[in-house]
């Protein structure tokens with residue numbers, strides 16, 4: 001056997017352009033906790049880009065009312081129905097409710113691409129600080145609780161204020177996307193890229209999610225000092 005025969009299929013595959021991302025325009029995207037600031041902002045922006053969106057809530061009525069406010073392309077449902085009817089499910093509940101919410105939706109989320117955007121943070125008189133979850137990060141906790149789902153992490157550094165402001169046409173920022181599967185990460189990157197000004201950038205495996213989640217404490221500090229809605233750019237990619 002020659003060394004050429006030994007080359008794995010992966011090695012022989014021609015290098016793919018990392019910016020050649022899939023068409024995600026037909027995917028239904030649900031948001032658990034979609035009645036909150038971050039969820040509502042993501043739903044608004046993605047629906048504005050033509051994505052079919054479902055707002056999830058612990059109370060279907062609240063979700064339907066929020067969906068009505070956001071208009072065309074947006075529906076509301078309780079979190080379980082939202083999970084079942086969506087191809088991609090963004091988790092946008094507070095850290096305090098993260099584990100309990102996901103545990104309760106394990107079956108509804110089986111087989112789904114889950115995108116966790118939860119930042120485990122505490123606040124005291126010195127400002128925001130990062131909490132270190134037992135599993136390492138919120139995203140790793142999600143992966144542990146949802147063994148039959150494909151868990152990724154993204155959308156941590158967005159300003160819900162900018163997302164929700166209809167006067168803001170473009171949001172100039174990068175979205176760090178983490179996960180175990182390249183295809184899943186590319187789907188999430190493509191989704192981020194549907195929002196004008198935004199780029200989804202691959203940023204590693206879930207074991208590196210903690211520093212991405214906790215960086216939000218630094219952005220909050222910058223926002224307070226500069227009265228801003230800070231975002232991030234990854235340069236040279």
Ligand SMILES: NC(=O)c1ccc[n+]([C@@H]2O[C@H](COP(=O)([O-])OP(=O)(O)OC[C@H]3O[C@@H](n4cnc5c(N)ncnc54)[C@H](OP(=O)(O)O)[C@@H]3O)[C@@H](O)[C@H]2O)c1
Pocket residue numbers: 032033034035036037038039056057058059062063091092093094095096097098101117118119120155156157158159160161
């Ligand atoms: N706000 C931002 O700028 C921002 C940016 C990036 C990431 N994030 C992350 O996104 C998540 C949501 O942030 P947010 O500011 O939108 O929070 P939020 O408004 O406090 O909560 C979002 C929604 O979650 C549901 N919820 C509240 N408590 C819950 C609990 N104990 N269990 C299950 N669901 C609960 C509520 O919806 P229902 O009552 O309708 O169920 C609420 O509308 C957080 O984990 C945050 O770290 C926020």
